[in-house]
Amino acid sequence: QVQLVESGGGLVQPGGSLRLSCAASGFTFSNYWMYWIRQVPGKELEWVSSISIAGASKSYANSVKGRFTISRDNAKKMLYLQMNSLKAEDTAVYYCAKDKQGDVKGQGTQVTVSL
Numbered sequence: 001q002v003q004l005v006e007s008g009g010g011l012v013q014p015g016g017s018l019r020l021s022c023a024a025s026g027f028t029f030s031n032y033w034m035y036w037i038r039q040v041p042g043k044e045l046e047w048v049s050s051i052s053i054a055g056a057s058k059s060y061a062n063s064v065k066g067r068f069t070i071s072r073d074n075a076k077k078m079l080y081l082q083m084n085s086l087k088a089e090d091t092a093v094y095y096c097a098k099d100k101q102g103d104v105k106g107q108g109t110q111v112t113v114s115l
Contacts, residue, residue, distance in 0.1 A: 001026045002024075002025075002026040002027050002098065002104055003023075003024070003025045003026050003106075004022055004023070004024055004095075004096045004097070004098065004104070004105060004106035005022065005023045005096075005106055005107070006020060006021070006022045006094065006095065006096050006106045006107065006108055006109040007020070007021050007022075007023075007109055008020040008021050008109060009093075009094060009109030009110045009111045009112075010110075010111070010112070011112045011114065012086055012111070012112070012113055013113070013114070013115055014086060014087060014088060014113055014114075014115065015085060015086065016086050016113070017082070017083060017084045017085075017086065018083045018086065018111060019080060019081070019082050019083070020036070020080065020081040020083065020094055020096075020109060020111075021078060021079070021080055022034075022036075022078065022079040022080070022096030022106060023077065023078060024077045024078070024079065024096070025077060027098070029074060029077040030053060030074040030077075031053065032053065032098055033050055033051065033052055033053060034050070034051055034072060034079045034096065034097070034098065035047065035048075035049065035050050035051075035096070035097040035098070035099065035100050035102075036048040036049045036068075036070060036079070036081045036094060036095070036096060036097070037094075037095050037097050037100075037102045037105065038090075038092035038093065038094045038095065038111075039092055039093050039095070039108075040091070040092045040093075045095075045101070045102045046061065046092075047061060047100055048060070048061050048064055048068065048081070048094070049061065049064065049068060049070040049081065050070070050100065051070045051071070051072055051079070054074075055071065055072050055074075058070050063089070064083075064090070067083065067084050067085045067086075068081060068082065068083050068084070069081070069082040069084075070082075079096050081094070083111070086111075086113045087113060088113050088114065089113075090111060090113050091111060091112050091113050091114070092110075092111060093108040093109065093110050093111075094108060094109050094110075094111050095107075095108045
């Protein structure tokens with residue numbers, strides 16, 4: 001079965017950095033676009049970033065553009081999100097997802113940006 005396992009979240013001060021990782025299994029990772037989405041409690045899922053099958057095409061939500069970088073390693077079946085210049089409003093649970101709507105996603109990793 002499809003498994004997506006995120007890691008790398010934590011507490012960081014504003015302006016700091018984190019790198020999220022997602023280990024994929026149970027499907028042919030290299031055949032799928034992959035996504036990062038996030039959710040603040042009480043709010044809807046928010047798309048953060050997408051990456052194409054080979055990694056050549058990347059897109060970002062306006063709120064994170066220029067600060068976040070998505071990447072993937074198909075040989076290792078890994079998805080990454082490098083997050084720099086973090087802001088308080090980036091605080092959320094971050095999910096690795098197989099689709100943009102988040103119908104198939106992992107358990108999430110908490111990112112908290114606070115002094």
